[in-house]
Structure formats: structure tokens, C-alpha cells
Amino acid sequence: MTPTIGVFDSGFGGLTVLRALLDRLPHAGFAFLGDTARLPYGSKSRRTIAHYAVEGAQFLVREQGAESLVIACNTASALALDAIQAAVPVPVLGVIEPGAAAAKAASCTGDVLVIATDATVQSHAYAAACRGQGLRAIEKACPLLVPLVEEGWTDHSVTAEVIRIYLDELVGQAGAEGLHPDTLVLGCTHYPLLRPLIEQAVPSGIRVIDSAEAAAEAAFRLFDGETANPAPDLPPHRSVRFFATDSVEKFERLGSRFLERPVRNVELVDLEQFSN
Template identity: 40%
Template sequence: MPAPQPIGVFDSGYGGLTVLQSIVRKLPQYDYVYLGDNARTPYGTRSFDTVYHYTLECVQHLFRMGCRLVILACNTASAKALRNIQQLDLPTLAPERRVLGVIRPTTEVIGRFTASGHVGILATRGTVTSESYRVEIEKFFPALAVYQEACPMWVPLVENGEHLDPGADYFVRKHLKNLLDQSPDIDTLLLACTHYPLLLPKIREFAPDGMTILSQGEIVADSLADYLDRHPEMAEQCSKGGSRRFLTTDSPEDFSRQAGLFWNEPVAAERLNL
């Protein structure tokens, strides 16, 4: 058997670092390599075909680096590319490797958090238009009523460091109101973009009292730990040295500086030319 290799974590930019941070807290013994496709972000406004092409290209690079397990820590990539990669590409490109996303783990448990049976999804436009959350939630909790709201300004607010400034108030209030206007019975909000946890202080400020607000990091980390427990043959192929490596398709200096918003330690990124 080939030597164990790191677990790959992919995102269109920085947001997946919030997922990786939760995974590292849960499973610190593994090695991880993070790839952010910052040169081509954002994915949320791009077509299905474009997101699929970009995501597959990055997954293949992580495979060439030796990764046998890759996590798409990006809701848009999970919504627009994961199914094709799993069903069409892996059987011929790398049948012994696995690519997992962030939507399935979340939809498997979301019904446990709501008392009213009404849940709201806050996401990028690409994730909302894909209808992936409605489709997946229907499989596990068919009685749930699902409402969605696209928040196109939230990612730029975060990446420009303005997410906690007074200027963010308008956009947080606007999209929460649009979502809650769809149903007064919504009692659970899912932040279905990995950037959105950085807006939690604002979201909590303007959301109704008692609202349950879910971020995906811990859910995905718990799901990955369960997956590795159930698939010891895959766990054995993932190296355990506790290392972290960060790659970006754009400026490593910019990535290292911006990553401080999402990561609690200094990051030394490397440039990747696809």
C-alpha cells in the first residue's frame, strides 16, 4: 500500500478555513493540505459548468499531491460539482479515492434542531439556485419546510474585513428580514456558506431571540470523524503528523494576510499555478 498522505481540503477562497479549523480541533492528529482557488473566486455567481470545471481541476491537483480523501469545504462546489465528480469522474479517474462535501452532513442532522419544522437557509446565490439543500433535506426530513435566502453581499463584506462594521448592519438585517418574511415559524437558521460564521455577532444581534443558528464546521468535523471510524481502510491512508499546509492560486502574501480573519494562527501560504 502507498504511504499515507494528507487529507485535502478545498474551497473557492478563504471560507473553508472555518471548516478546516473545526476539523483540526476534532481530528488534530491528521495532516491537512488546504487549497484555496482565490484567483477564480467567487464561485457563488458562476455557472454549474464553470464551478464543476474549476472544482475538478483543484481536486485533481490534490490527488496528484497524494491526497486520497478530499473535503469540498465550499457549499457552492458541493452543490454544483460534487455529484458529477463522485458519479462521473471518480470511477474512471481515481476509483480508490473519495471526495466528500459539506451539504450532506448538514442535511442529515438539521431536523434535530428545529421544534417548529421550519428552517431557513442563508447561502450564496449559486447554492440557493442549485436547490441542493431542499433536495437533500427532503431525503432525511421530508416533513420539514425549507426557506432560502441568497446573500450576495455577505462574502465581500467578510473578505474586505467589513463584516463587523456598522455598514454591514443593513445587509444582515435585509436578508434576515427577507428570509423570515417567508415564514414567521422559522426557528432554525443554517449558515450555508463557510464565510458566514464570521458574521455571527451581527446575525445574532438582528435575529429573533431564541433562534437556533447553525454553522457547518462542527457538523462537518463530526461527520468526518464518523466517516473515518466507519472506513478504517481510508483512515489508514491518511497520514498522522499534525501538519497543516496552505496553497492558493493567487497571491500567497494576500492569502496569508486575509487568512487571519478565519484562522487563529499565522498562515504561510504557497502559490499554486494550475
Template identity: 70%
Template sequence: MSKTNKKNIGVPTIGVFDSGFGGLTVLRALLKQMPHARYAFLGDTARLPYGSKSRRTIAKYAAESAQFLVHEQGTEYLVIACNTASALALDAIQEAVPVPVLGVIEPGAQAARAASKTGDVLVIATDATVQSHAYSNACRVLGLHGIERACPLLVPLVEEGWIADSPGHSVTAEVTSQVIRIYLDQLQADAKAENLHPDTLVLGCTHYPLLRPLIEKVLIQSGPSGIRVIDSAEATAAEAARLFTLQNNPQRCHPERSRFSGGAKDLLLTEAESDFIPNIRCFATDSVEKFERLGSRFLGCPTGPVELVDLGG
């Protein structure tokens, strides 16, 4: 996966960070937007999950991970592909490294604003993300009302692979659908109790894009809710590409963020490049085997060999 190609010379290296490998769904979305960029992905797997840890601990781990990507891998731009770290440690990361940092919360909230007509938005995420109220705060700034709920069973269900709604897997996918149904029913009951009328559901965890087909099916089965699903991973990749373009338009961008010589449009694939191999290096702090085994499910193609790094702890 680390083969270079003619377009890689002079293009930026984008660092993508997650506590695990769920953030590979963000890398997958970034590859669609900017396939010709170089990518260094770090999963801090020795210390996952961040979702159940305190703000102080998450900030320390995330800052160390960001420093590895910037100082040791030379990344010039950082995407925090982890809702928990974006919610609890974005400031700490920005203080720890001298490059632009983009989290997943704000792009997700922005996409919800673009999609919602009622202004009432449901958010599902991990415990720590919900406890931080990062999504409801980001919604409030944009004039939306966010109703959040922690769904701690969804990550292990994705990692068990109980997500394929195909004949051989219908029993396990039915369990996952039932779990989704219970969580969404509780969320809708919360909304009803506050007399809100949500029309948008934000997937506030990087594991959840793999559940999108089941979630959309459950929403349809529950009746004509008209609820639209927003994927923070896609919203973040689109925002990253937009910033690249902005950064190369001196009239529209902040001078200290103009670090790149090419905009996102220079990173797109041409029609002649159907045999294109993305330029990705993956690093993990532990569980290289599990990362390689499960990572391709999230990335949508093989991760290639994953390199073990030691960040202490």
C-alpha cells in the same frame, strides 16, 4: 506549518478544497476534530468566486482542483469546503477522483434536522448555492422544509473585516448587522408568507462562521425567535471524523471506503501536546498575498507560506 510530529507517520492526508480561503473555517473545524491528520488545502483563488458562475464552469474548475489534491498531493480523502462546489459539482468531483469525497451540504442539513423541532429551516448562502436549491433538496430528503436566500453582500463584508463588534469598529460592524437584519427580515417574511415557523438557521457559506456572533446578536435583537444557528463547517468536520471512525469498523462501513489505518480517535490531541503545530500545506492558484493576509482570520492561526499552483485557465 509543514512540520511533522511523531503522530504524523502513517496518518492520512486530508485534502480540503475551496474556491477561495473561506473554506479555511472548515479546516479550522477539522483541526479541532482531527488535529493529527495531515492536511493539504487548495484555494482556487485565480478563478473565484464560484458563486456567480454556471454549473458547467464550476464542475470543470472543481474537478481540476480535486485532481491536483489527489494526484499531485496524494490526499486520500477529500472535503469540499465550498458550498457552491458541493451544491453544483459533488458528482463531477466524485467522478474525477478515486477517493471518498465529502461535501458541506448534507452534513449541514443533517445538523439542521437534529436541531429543528418545527422542521422549518432558514438557509443563507451565495447566489449559485441558492439557485441550485441544494440545501432545500437536502432538507426535503430529511423531512425538513428549507427556505433559502442568497446574501451576496456577506462575503465581501467578511473580507473587508467589518465584523468586529468592538469599540473601535462599531460603525463598520453596525453596517454588517444592518445588512444581516435586512436579509433575515426578508427571509422571515418569505417564511411567514408560506405559514412556516423556522427555528433553525443554516450558515450555508464557509465565510459566514465569522459572522456568527453578529448574526446571533441580530436574532436576539429581533425578539424571542428561538432560532438556533447551524454552522455547516462544524457539521462537516464532525461528519468527517465520524466517517473516519466508521471506516475502521468493518461491520459498519462500505468496504471500498476503508482506506485508513487509524480512526478519528487516533488523531486527537493528548493533554501533553499543548505546543502542537498542525501539519498543513496551503496552495492557491493566485493571490497568494491576499490568502496569507486574510487566511489566518478564517483558520484562527497563521496559514504559513502559501504555495502558488497553476491549474490552467
């Protein structure tokens, strides 16, 4: 019996984190919960986000037996990591600190750009985490990018134009503050699906960092040992259970785009019945 890692997200985007976790921890079991009934978190307040995220974390630990948690949502990591850590008796890993650490490893100038949702940016969690790494960071909210991904316009001229507008504003602001950024952190789990368009739009010399991959690398270091490699000759078993708080059909349909493999047997769950 392999330990179960609980992976919590506000919706589908966290499946880009799960994809990276499956690659990095092939022998772990996973229980993924997407709080799709109440998404998106990115435009909500700290109080509401913490309330919802704690309910999700408690479901994964109490009902699904998760022995560790990955908060695969930048907004919940930014605004609710402390509340989740206080509410459950298992190790909890967010995506912000790993993203900042990966930026530190990538940056030569020490100046970093971050794009994320409204709530993540307003929390300034990335700026604080980057400061902890000795980096200077400028953050920008890009609230249209999630709806564009969910509309399926991941390779569309409108999306390219929206990205250009957002990045022009961000690079201009960095210049006005005397920064010389060489790294851009994708601070939202939807953004990896826009990575080709974003890489076309960033000025040359700026490297793009994906916080999903950074979080999977951090999870590997935190949860390794028997989870990562119970016996070197065992085949990967990829035990994954999926839970959603709204339409399982929609979760299966949209989720496959984020996981890049089929999402099946999603189970519907009502989190309000698990609340304190």
C-alpha cells in the same frame, strides 16, 4: 505516515472548515487548496464551477496524494459534488448534507432557514438535502455578505443593517408560506465570521447552525480510525500544507482571519496545467 485529507475551497472561507477539521481530527495530515485566482464561485454557473472544482480535486489527489477529500465550499458542494466524485477515486465529503443533518438534529418544528451565495441557493441543494431529512427549508441568497467579510467589516453597522434586511425578507417569506422556522443554517463558509451579528439579528427562538462545524463532525465519523487517532498518546502533529492559485501573500494575510491562527508557507499553483 498519517493519511492526507485534501480540503478544497474556492478561496479563503473553507479555512473555517479546516479550523473545525483540525479540532476534530488532530492527527490527520491536511492539504488545503484555495482557488483564489478564480474566486468567488458563488456567482458562477454550474458548468464553470464543476470545471474549476474538478481541476482542484484532481490536483489534491494526483499531486498531493490526498486519500479523501472535503469540499469546504458550499457552492462547489452544491453544484459539483457529483462531478468531483466521478473524477477522483477517493471518498469525497461535501458540506451540504452535514449541514442539513445538523439542522435536523437541531429543529423541533421541522422548518429551516438557509442563507447562502447566489449559486448555492439557485441550485436548491440545501432544500433538497433538508427535504431528504424530512425538513422544510426556505433559502435566501445574501451576495453582499462575502464582500463585507472580505472588507473586514465583520463588526460594522452597515453589515448589521444588511443582515437585518436579508433576514427580515427571509423570515417574512417563511411566514407568508406558513412555516415556523426554529433553525438558521449558515450555508456559506464566510458566514461564521458574521455569527455574532447574525445571532443578534435572528428572531428569538431561532438557533444558528454552522455547516463548517457540521462538516467536520461528519468527516470525523467518515475518516476516523487511524486518521483520527493513530495512537491515543500521540500528540497532535497538525501537518497542513496550503496551496493557492493567486497571491500567496494575500492568502496568508486574509487566511489567518478565517483559520484563527497563522497561515504560512502558502505555495502557488497553476491549476490550468493539471486540467484534462
